[in-house]
Amino acid sequence: MTDYRVNVQAEGRHAYDIVIKDHFYGLLEELPRLSCQTRKVCIVTDKKVASIYLQEVFELVQGLCGALKVFVFEEGEARKNLDTVSRLYEFLIRNHYDRKDLLLALGGGVTGDLTGFAAATYLRGIDFIQVPTSLLSQVDSSIGGKTGVDFQGHKNMVGAFYMPKLVYINISTLTTLSDREYRSGLGEVIKHGLIRDADYYRWILDNRAGILSRDPETMAHMVEGSVRIKKEVVEEDPREQGIRALLNYGHTFGHAIEKEMNFALTHGECVGIGSVLATALSAARGLISMEEYEQIRQLFQSLNFPDLPDSLSEDQVIKEMKHDKKMEQGIISFILLNRIGQAGIFRDVTEEEMRRFIEGSLARHKVPRYISFVDSFPMNAAGKILKYKMREEAARDLGLSDQ
Ligand SMILES: NC(=O)c1ccc[n+]([C@@H]2O[C@H](COP(=O)([O-])OP(=O)(O)OC[C@H]3O[C@@H](n4cnc5c(N)ncnc54)[C@H](O)[C@@H]3O)[C@@H](O)[C@H]2O)c1
Numbered sequence: 001m002t003d004y005r006v007n008v009q010a011e012g013r014h015a016y017d018i019v020i021k022d023h024f025y026g027l028l029e030e031l032p033r034l035s036c037q038t039r040k041v042c043i044v045t046d047k048k049v050a051s052i053y054l055q056e057v058f059e060l061v062q063g064l065c066g067a068l069k070v071f072v073f074e075e076g077e078a079r080k081n082l083d084t085v086s087r088l089y090e091f092l093i094r095n096h097y098d099r100k101d102l103l104l105a106l107g108g109g110v111t112g113d114l115t116g117f118a119a120a121t122y123l124r125g126i127d128f129i130q131v132p133t134s135l136l137s138q139v140d141s142s143i144g145g146k147t148g149v150d151f152q153g154h155k156n157m158v159g160a161f162y163m164p165k166l167v168y169i170n171i172s173t174l175t176t177l178s179d180r181e182y183r184s185g186l187g188e189v190i191k192h193g194l195i196r197d198a199d200y201y202r203w204i205l206d207n208r209a210g211i212l213s214r215d216p217e218t219m220a221h222m223v224e225g226s227v228r229i230k231k232e233v234v235e236e237d238p239r240e241q242g243i244r245a246l247l248n249y250g251h252t253f254g255h256a257i258e259k260e261m262n263f264a265l266t267h268g269e270c271v272g273i274g275s276v277l278a279t280a281l282s283a284a285r286g287l288i289s290m291e292e293y294e295q296i297r298q299l300f301q302s303l304n305f306p307d308l309p310d311s312l313s314e315d316q317v318i319k320e321m322k323h324d325k326k327m328e329q330g331i332i333s334f335i336l337l338n339r340i341g342q343a344g345i346f347r348d349v350t351e352e353e354m355r356r357f358i359e360g361s362l363a364r365h366k367v368p369r370y371i372s373f374v375d376s377f378p379m380n381a382a383g384k385i386l387k388y389k390m391r392e393e394a395a396r397d398l399g400l401s402d403q
């Protein structure tokens, strides 16, 4: 039985609770606390999530509020735009929603981001609740008050910082996620451990099997741990002026790959690939050891993250990074690991270093494949020497050796 509650503070005051359960009926307790009896509620959800969870949530919420309507849109990132928001505004106006009413986002990060943005702007702001159903939205996007939509191909270009009144997580929804969407969330989960909490990272390493098989207890522990880390970071830096930037670990590479692959890979898969690369760069700079890099790479591999796509070239990745707002005057502001469990912002990574690093390792895809090929050698005495030598050579080739 999962039952976890944590409070998010903003500017020294109680902002909202995050509740983690393994069912929806805890909403019966939570909604009255928000005085829903006298308010109209509008559930905002996408078609896919609606087909699985809408009926149950609708029946629960119906008896708890003044009136209840549902706004459903087609699922997918392509719908996270001002058109959908505009249709939602129209729907709310047509149904006479006013400032004391409430939106309930039921779904993944797309639903949460766009509902939050509509809530922030409709009548200069009405309340909203997050009921995240994807792993990524449970451990990441529903927490911290970043809302927004994409605009003319630019991701999250229009948005607002706007906090929900409640985040209600039902981890049992994770069982209906596709493997890819589940993995997408795992990219952020591992990132949280790497940047902030070595014990949590080690727990992930030791519990790979339960994570992959979606064992309920393991998932509950995983979501609680990740939620705690994200909550602490956003409390320290609500408007991303400092430490919150650490959450972008793996994202500079990740975004470049995501864009170059034309979104054929999920965001979290790209974050996974990007995290392995950022870890390789940390190792290349001697911040962490080669063994630590290997362990992290193997962790992602064992959770079925894809390798760097064959079709990418270093020029493409560099081009995308240059477009990225994180690059100024040839210097990339980059998040690297000082050690496992502690990331830092490095403002001294030059385009030249990045190009050398990418040319030497990434685009040739040798970082993962070459080293694992060498590692698969049999371990007799001669094999051991050969393996050691080849491994060293490979590491040198890739600019990863410790010397
Ligand atoms: N606001 C933030 O701080 C923040 C942080 C990270 C990411 N994001 C945003 O989050 C979005 C990605 O979130 P996402 O990965 O949840 O995308 P998503 O909302 O598109 O969900 C992914 C897919 O899974 C489906 N789905 C959701 N829950 C399900 C369930 N329980 N069972 C079966 N299918 C389910 C959805 O219908 C969708 O097809 C991006 O737009 C990204 O920009 C925001």
Ligand SMILES: [Zn+2]
Pocket: 188, 251, 267, 271
């Ligand atoms: Zn992310």
